Amino acid sequence: MSEPFRSGYVAIVGVPNAGKSTLMNSLIGEKLAIVSPKPQTTRNKILGILTTDHLQAVFLDTPGYLDPEYPLHRKMMESAKGALKESDLILALTDISIPGFAPIHPLLLSHLEEVRKKPVVILLNKTDRVSDDIIAKAVVFYQDQLPAARAVLPVSARDSVNLDLLLSRIGEFLPVHEPYFPPDDLSSHPVRFFIEEIIREKIFFQFDKEIPYSTAVQVIQYLEQQDRADKIEAEIIVERSSQKGILIGKNGTKLRDLGQAARMDIEKLVGKQVFLKLFVKVREKWRRDENQLKSFGY
Ligand SMILES: Nc1nc2c(ncn2[C@@H]2O[C@H](COP(=O)(O)OP(=O)(O)OP(=O)(O)O)[C@@H](O)[C@H]2O)c(=O)[nH]1
Ligand SMILES: [Mg+2]
The missing domain is CATH 3.40.50.300 (P-loop containing nucleotide triphosphate hydrolases)
Structure with missing residues (x-):
């Protein structure tokens, strides 16, 4: 048996x-x-x-x-x-x-x-x-x-x-139990969540000190396009305007590097080319604000 x-x-x-x-x-x-x-x-x-x-x-x-x-x-x-x-x-x-x-x-x-x-x-x-x-x-x-x-x-x-x-x-x-998910499923989170996480990961690698800890990421638009690259817009939220400057870098170079690194992984995830547009926004003390934490998925 x-x-x-x-x-x-x-x-x-x-x-x-x-x-x-x-x-x-x-x-x-x-x-x-x-x-x-x-x-x-x-x-x-x-x-x-x-x-x-x-x-x-x-x-x-x-x-x-x-x-x-x-x-x-x-x-x-x-x-x-x-x-x-x-x-x-x-x-x-x-x-x-x-x-x-x-x-x-x-x-x-x-x-x-x-x-x-x-x-x-x-x-x-x-x-x-x-x-x-x-x-x-x-x-x-x-x-x-x-x-x-x-x-x-x-x-x-x-x-x-x-x-x-x-x-x-x-x-x-593990208990004797029917499977909870179809056998091919790997996760239950939406694609947006993984895109936000990929961008956060690149921030952890490319920035130091308090920056990775002071940032949250939100996908604000995901436009699927047939026979063309999908369009993704994401916001990077920081706590202070000085952090915004660091993330963007001189002439926008830092943000461009970040976007490039994130885009490559996002393309692997979704299996096609994407346009990724990143914006940086300041939300003072978001890590201490219940409403903002909730809106950022925490
Ligand atoms: N040498 C070695 N490094 C490892 C091993 N497992 C994880 N690491 C490294 O340890 C570091 C942290 O790994 P993560 O998987 O992010 O650890 P985590 O426990 O999820 O960390 P948090 O999410 O911050 O709580 C990374 O640099 C990994 O590559 C291992 O078995 N051997
Ligand atoms: Mg971990």
Whole structure:
């Protein structure tokens, strides 16, 4: 007799920069979630779907756990908590390349306590950067941090090391259930969302200091055109006019570079050529304003 089909939601949580988005992308085999070397890249709960012959795992990539400093941070922590509540299985990702290891964030521990009946698997990520000795020490350190965890598994999200094993462990924990999504679906977010994320990713790569953290992106127009490039207009929202100047650059060069980099990825996403027009707008203190946060999708 064949095994019954299993299906469920799998939350991926952990500190900023641990490699949560990288892990989800590697598991799914597509670059769905944006990734950057800077912390706090992910701001929303991002859904990614993996369907095999035996199972459907609906992954929820989340913003990294941090001490909230402003309302945007609080929204980010709410969305991580929401993912924990929706999930059937929790993958707690750690970065073991950090010397001495970082303890699991206290806010994550308290959120896990609220969902303590759910299985948690600890993933020790970035094993490609450390020795076997460090991996062995990390197993002990994190099992001690979270004694209720059902398993501790070393992985490299970037190099796809141990992900087959992880997938079979995921299968063990998912309930017997019909698939939630059609087998070919990779996500449930609209194309606009991914376009905004791609532009944000390029900002994370091309700008430093507070700029990536002070920007939001909104697609304001998407005009599909037959036999011609689609027309996309997007606004980049910043908090101060000085930031607007930095984003635009001398003679508009910075904004042009940004638009070019984003356009290439957007074209891969939509599978055709696009015209991308970017505008920069100042919305003072948007990160602290509930209404603006909502209108920007947070
Ligand atoms: N060496 C190595 N680097 C990795 C691995 N996984 C992720 N990274 C790198 O770590 C950095 C952060 O990766 P992300 O996937 O953006 O991390 P995240 O946990 O989603 O971060 P936030 O969204 O900011 O919370 C990127 O530079 C990745 O390339 C890994 O297994 N090995
Ligand atoms: Mg991320």
